[in-house]
Amino acid sequence: MDDEEEVELRLNALAEMRGRDLVAGLIGELRTVRREIVGLKRELDALNGYLEKSDRSLVFGTSELPLPKTVVFDADQRFDPRFGFYPVEYLESGLPFCWTGPAREFSFEVFVDRTAGAELSLEGARFLDHERQRNITLQVDGESVPIVPAPVAKGLRYSAELPATTRRAGARLIFVVPEVLPPPRGTDARLLGLAFTRLAITAHTIVWQNARTGPNAPSANSEPHGESVAPMKRKMRLATAGAEITSGAEKKAHDGTTADDGITAVNGMMAEDGITAGSGTHE
Numbered sequence: 001m002d003d004e005e006e007v008e009l010r011l012n013a014l015a016e017m018r019g020r021d022l023v024a025g026l027i028g029e030l031r032t033v034r035r036e037i038v039g040l041k042r043e044l045d046a047l048n049g050y051l052e053k054s055d056r057s058l059v060f061g062t063s064e065l066p067l068p069k070t071v072v073f074d075a076d077q078r079f080d081p082r083f084g085f086y087p088v089e090y091l092e093s094g095l096p097f098c099w100t101g102p103a104r105e106f107s108f109e110v111f112v113d114r115t116a117g118a119e120l121s122l123e124g125a126r127f128l129d130h131e132r133q134r135n136i137t138l139q140v141d142g143e144s145v146p147i148v149p150a151p152v153a154k155g156l157r158y159s160a161e162l163p164a165t166t167r168r169a170g171a172r173l174i175f176v177v178p179e180v181l182p183p184p185r186g187t188d189a190r191l192l193g194l195a196f197t198r199l200a201i202t203a204h205t206i207v208w209q210n211a212r213t214g215p216n217a218p219s220a221n222s223e224p225h226g227e228s229v230a231p232m233k234r235k236m237r238l239a240t241a242g243a244e245i246t247s248g249a250e251k252k253a254h255d256g257t258t259a260d261d262g263i264t265a266v267n268g269m270m271a272e273d274g275i276t277a278g279s280g281t282h283e
Contacts, residue, residue: 039077070203071110073108098196101191106177113203114171116204123155123196125156126195133194162201
C-alpha cells in the first residue's frame with residue numbers, strides 16, 4: 001500500500017465517524033500532519049545548512065570542501081527502505097523511531113572528518129526480543145569494528161570508535177542485527193530488528209606535538225603555521241644546560257663519549273639526522 005492509498009483509507013474512515021469518534025479521528029490526523037511537517041522542516045534545515053556551509057567553504061580554483069566534524073541522523077529523516085528501514089513511527093512520548101528490517105542489515109553512507117578517527121553513538125528505543133537481538137555488529141568500509149552497548153536510563157545505546165583515515169570518500173557503515181523477528185500479534189507481518197532513534201558521529205580533534213621548547217614556543221595543542229613537523233624537528237635545540245656542540249675532526253662528546261660523523265652525543269645517546277639528542281624525548 002502506497003502513501004496515497006493509506007491517506008484515502010484514513011479519510012474514508014473519518015467520513016464514517018460521528019460525534020466523539022470523529023473528533024478523536026480528526027485530532028489524530030492533525031497530529032500526523034504536524035509530525036510530517038516537523039520532519040520536513042528538519043530536512044529543509046539540514047539541506048539549507050549544508051548549502052550555506054558549501055557556499056562559505058568554496059574557494060575559486062579549489063575542488064575540496066572540508067568534511068563535517070559532526071553528523072547526526074534522526075529517525076524522522078525518512079530513510080530509503082533500501083538501506084534497511086521501515087517508515088517513521090512515534091512513541092507515546094512523541095519520540096520518532098523507525099524499525100530496521102526486513103533484512104538483518106541496516107546501513108548509512110556517512111561523510112565525516114576521520115583524520116584522527118571519530119566516535120560513533122547508535123541509539124534505539126528497544127528490540128522485540130532483547131536477548132536474541134542485542135548483539136549488534138558493525139562494519140566500516142568492509143572492516144569489522146568493535147561496537148559495545150553503553151548504559152543509558154531509557155532505551156538502548158551502542159558506541160564504537162571509527163578508525164582514522166585521510167580518505168575523503170564517504171564511509172559505508174553496516175550494522176547487523178542477529179535476528180529479525182515478527183511482532184507477537186499476527187496483524188503485522190513485518191520482520192523487525194532495532195527500533196532506531198538516532199545515529200551520531202563526532203570527529204576526534206587532532207592534537208599537534210610541537211617539537212620546539214622555550215618560553216616563546218607555542219602550546220602543545222597549537223598547529224604549526226607554515227612549517228611542517230619534520231623541519232621543526234630538525235631545528236630543535238639542545239635542552240641540556242651547558243652542553244656544547246663542537247666542530248672539527250677531534251670532537252669530543254659530552255659525558256666523555258666520542259661522537260661519530262662529527263655529531264656530539266649527549267648523556268650516552270647518539271643524535272641522528274642532524275638533531276641533537278638530549279636527556280628528554282622527542283618525536
